[in-house]
Amino acid sequence: MRSHRIPALVTTVALAATALGTVGTGVASAATIEVGRGSYSDVRPPGTQGPSNNGGQAVKPKVTPAMADTPVPTNDWWSSLAFQRFSGNPWSENMYGHPLTYKAVSGGLEVGYPTEHEIVGGGRQYEFPHKADLTLGLAGLNSPDAKAAGWSDWTVSPYWNDGARSLRTTIGHGMPYVYAEGTGGAAQIRAAAPPTVFADQGNVLGVTISGHHYALFAPSGSDWTVSGNDIRAGLGEKDYFSLAVLPSKDALADYEKYAFSFVTGSKVDWEYREGDGEVEATYSLTTEAKEGDETGTLQALYRHQWLHTADPLTDYSYVSSRGEMKVREGTSFTTTQKVNGVLPGLPSAAGVDKAKLRTYINDVLTQGDPFSGAIDTYWTGKALGKLAQLVPIADQIGETANRDKLLTLIKGRMEQWFTVGGPSEFSYDKDWRTLTGYPASYGSDQELNDHHFHYSYYVMAAAVVAQYDPEWAADSEWGGMVKELIRDAANPARDDTKYPFLRGFDVYAGHSWAAGHAAFAAGNNQESSSESINLSAGLIMWGSAMGDKALRDQGVYMMMTESESIAQYWFDADEEVYPEDFTHDVVGMVWSSGGAYATWWTANPEEIHGINFLPMTGGSLHLAREKDMLRRSVAEMEEENGGPAVEWKDIFWQVQALYDPAKAMSYWDQWNGGYVPEAGETKAHTYHWVATMNAIGSPDMTVTANTPSAVAFEKSGTTTYTAHNYGAEACSVVFSDGGVLNVPARSTASGAGDDTELDTLCGAPAGPGDEKPGAPGTPVADDVTDTSVKLTWQAATDDNGIKEYDVYRGDTKVATVT
Numbered sequence: 001m002r003s004h005r006i007p008a009l010v011t012t013v014a015l016a017a018t019a020l021g022t023v024g025t026g027v028a029s030a031a032t033i034e035v036g037r038g039s040y041s042d043v044r045p046p047g048t049q050g051p052s053n054n055g056g057q058a059v060k061p062k063v064t065p066a067m068a069d070t071p072v073p074t075n076d077w078w079s080s081l082a083f084q085r086f087s088g089n090p091w092s093e094n095m096y097g098h099p100l101t102y103k104a105v106s107g108g109l110e111v112g113y114p115t116e117h118e119i120v121g122g123g124r125q126y127e128f129p130h131k132a133d134l135t136l137g138l139a140g141l142n143s144p145d146a147k148a149a150g151w152s153d154w155t156v157s158p159y160w161n162d163g164a165r166s167l168r169t170t171i172g173h174g175m176p177y178v179y180a181e182g183t184g185g186a187a188q189i190r191a192a193a194p195p196t197v198f199a200d201q202g203n204v205l206g207v208t209i210s211g212h213h214y215a216l217f218a219p220s221g222s223d224w225t226v227s228g229n230d231i232r233a234g235l236g237e238k239d240y241f242s243l244a245v246l247p248s249k250d251a252l253a254d255y256e257k258y259a260f261s262f263v264t265g266s267k268v269d270w271e272y273r274e275g276d277g278e279v280e281a282t283y284s285l286t287t288e289a290k291e292g293d294e295t296g297t298l299q300a301l302y303r304h305q306w307l308h309t310a311d312p313l314t315d316y317s318y319v320s321s322r323g324e325m326k327v328r329e330g331t332s333f334t335t336t337q338k339v340n341g342v343l344p345g346l347p348s349a350a351g352v353d354k355a356k357l358r359t360y361i362n363d364v365l366t367q368g369d370p371f372s373g374a375i376d377t378y379w380t381g382k383a384l385g386k387l388a389q390l391v392p393i394a395d396q397i398g399e400t401a402n403r404d405k406l407l408t409l410i411k412g413r414m415e416q417w418f419t420v421g422g423p424s425e426f427s428y429d430k431d432w433r434t435l436t437g438y439p440a441s442y443g444s445d446q447e448l449n450d451h452h453f454h455y456s457y458y459v460m461a462a463a464v465v466a467q468y469d470p471e472w473a474a475d476s477e478w479g480g481m482v483k484e485l486i487r488d489a490a491n492p493a494r495d496d497t498k499y500p501f502l503r504g505f506d507v508y509a510g511h512s513w514a515a516g517h518a519a520f521a522a523g524n525n526q527e528s529s530s531e532s533i534n535l536s537a538g539l540i541m542w543g544s545a546m547g548d549k550a551l552r553d554q555g556v557y558m559m560m561t562e563s564e565s566i567a568q569y570w571f572d573a574d575e576e577v578y579p580e581d582f583t584h585d586v587v588g589m590v591w592s593s594g595g596a597y598a599t600w601w602t603a604n605p606e607e608i609h610g611i612n613f614l615p616m617t618g619g620s621l622h623l624a625r626e627k628d629m630l631r632r633s634v635a636e637m638e639e640e641n642g643g644p645a646v647e648w649k650d651i652f653w654q655v656q657a658l659y660d661p662a663k664a665m666s667y668w669d670q671w672n673g674g675y676v677p678e679a680g681e682t683k684a685h686t687y688h689w690v691a692t693m694n695a696i697g698s699p700d701m702t703v704t705a706n707t708p709s710a711v712a713f714e715k716s717g718t719t720t721y722t723a724h725n726y727g728a729e730a731c732s733v734v735f736s737d738g739g740v741l742n743v744p745a746r747s748t749a750s751g752a753g754d755d756t757e758l759d760t761l762c763g764a765p766a767g768p769g770d771e772k773p774g775a776p777g778t779p780v781a782d783d784v785t786d787t788s789v790k791l792t793w794q795a796a797t798d799d800n801g802i803k804e805y806d807v808y809r810g811d812t813k814v815a816t817v818t
């Protein structure tokens with residue numbers, strides 16, 4: 001148990017508001033940057049540390065001078081190149097681009113193509129570890145370090161210089177080529193095992209090393225020579241050469257075609273087409289022809305990508321730790337995914353005991369400390385998330401006083417963190433271009449770990465607040481600080497000089513990475529994919545509530561991309577990724593080199609399975625797209641555990657509700673509240689989740705909608721449509737199966753569907769600046785009926801503005817809200 005004390009709330013006068021994607025702020029003092037009513041510091045609190053090596057010494061980004069003013073993207077697949085975690089290694093640790101793997105050393109770049117896996121850790125981990133087939137460099141190169149000389153969305157350029165020779169390479173995800181530019185020496189390939197030449201065309205050489213086929217390309221007029229394990233080619237007046245790993249020897253001619261079409265950049269563009277219920281993403285490479293005029297290339301797609309592209313693919317493929325990678329000829333490809341919705345809360349449903357919910361909510365509010373002693377960013381975040389999930393439930397059952405108490409608790413604790421000078425605050429590191437909360441935890445300070453995990457809870461909680469108190473969420477109030485956290489964890493702007501683009505979200509790998517430095521033999525890792533999804537869902541809800549369509553759409557892209565990656569790589573949903581002799585159905589941790597049936601802190605199967613479920617929120621519903629995957633996961637947990645969950649009962653009941661609500665309800669009834677909730681859960685939320693799905697069924701993710709805040713539930717052939725409208729006027733949600741649901745302004749509605757559409761379709765979010773008044777709460781349906789709840793709001797005003805709302809069901813007045 002961590003010590004805790006409740007500080008006095010400190011506030012400051014706003015000098016300037018920070019807008020998402022801009023840098024402007026006023027400066028109240030040398031160390032305080034004010035953002036609306038909040039603030040952060042530009043120096044760390046006394047006695048704390050920032051990014052450090054394993055000996056505790058401070059480190060700065062290891063980049064070339066030209067990149068010194070560009071935010072370095074920590075938490076990436078190649079971050080060990082820029083973040084020197086070990087004092088004795090100034091080059092890099094293993095980097096997994098897939099299909100190739102790399103490691104920077106003094107003589108250049110180790111390159112490997114792992115095609116054979118290993119089962120280690122007593123059967124708990126599979127990996128395709130980096131093993132160098134060759135080292136690409138220059139004759140005589142002996143550089144004291146390696147630096148990052150440039151990067152783009154999924155490529156990076158390592159750089160070496162020993163005073164007499166310089167080498168710059170470009171490597172990336174899905175790239176079978178390594179592009180090299182060097183001066184001061186001949187191109188040199190040092191094979192790790194005796195090479196066998198299978199093709200010799202002078203400047204083009206085909207060699208087999210350790211069973212893997214490579215093509216080496218030197219400038220026209222050059223000639224590769226082989227002497228033992230040493231392969232060299234003079235560059236003459238040129239300064240470039242390249243290599244490619246071949247899927248087979250007979251692919252040499254196809255790969256030679258693009259040998260001198262050097263990749264110079266990579267970029268993803270996404271578009272959420274809400275009317276179609278789809279998100280489209282295009283992954284593009286830019287190239288430069290070093291010889292000739294060919295500007296195309298070959299690139300390998302991960303499974304989560306080729307499953308969702310209609311673009312033609314070649315017959316070539318590669319082995320990887322993520323399963324088969326398929327090769328595309330061209331500089332771009334596009335993926336299209338159906339969008340599964342998120343909800344700020346589940347709808348009202350018949351059979352859910354409101355009295356029980358009131359008791360459970362009161363229990364949370366009357367305990368000594370609703371934050372359970374949390375003092376650091378992670379555990380504070382979990383507590384904020386726990387309370388935020390109760391807000392729509394309290395509102396739904398008419399407990400407006402408790403709803404407001406919850407909102408007050410959430411706002412008060414976030415305001416405390418969002419203000420410099422108290423026991424908790426955020427500090428900006430100008431070298432690493434990152435915002436870290438202190439007290440920190442789990443390496444969020446010294447290793448820059450887990451920012452997307454920690455901050456996801458703040459963003460999600462702030463999104464809930466914005467539903468009910470949009471003024472609090474305004475930039476001039478506290479919303480500016482929420483945006484700072486978003487920019488740190490998931491910055492949407494590539495040209496921002498304050499934070500790197502998307503930080504931990506790897507657009508090509510399709511998921512986030514947790515380690516800031518990636519300094520492991522197995523590359524980088526991510527354990528709790530569900531906490532990463534929590535950030536994406538939070539972006540959707542915050543963007544929707546604040547009228548920020550671009551941010552909402554970014555959240556949609558991130559969530560659906562990672563959702564597919566989670567299904568394939570954490571749960572092996574199609575049973576096509578894990579090696580056959582890896583006997584587990586899930587992994588608790590995905591590593592660059594593979595996956596592990598493990599967590600960082602325990603081997604308990606409940607946590608191994610559960611860490612990729614929590615927190616259970618309206619952003620977790622996407623999991624129901626793969627119900628068999630969930631069944632296998634819970635079944636394995638129970639088999640490994642010797643029975644049903646003991647410690648995290650509530651998490652697994654909620655997971656089971658996504659595919660078998662009746663069974664989940666039977667577990668709830670068996671315990672009837674007589675258990676200890678998981679630290680981020682409450683009995684109220686778990687009961688509401690399980691009982692609601694028991695009443696209306698589990699999510700039917702085959703049905704999509706024209707807004708990201710809509711979900712269909714199905715039970716015994718009956719569909720219940722549910723949607724939240726963040727806008728300032730009533731609108732219609734149109735579902736892909738033809739269902740229509742008319743939803744009042746700023747409200748949640750559910751039902752069997754409406755006969756006609758309103759003039760306005762839901763989808764385009766509206767912000768707090770709208771002139772039309774929003775409803776102060778969420779309309780409540782006592783029962784799920786054959787039509788949606790159609791409520792209208794009429795405002796009674798006087799000269800001073802709005803005083804009360806009359807609530808109508810059809811033409812009948814049902815309530816007055818003051």
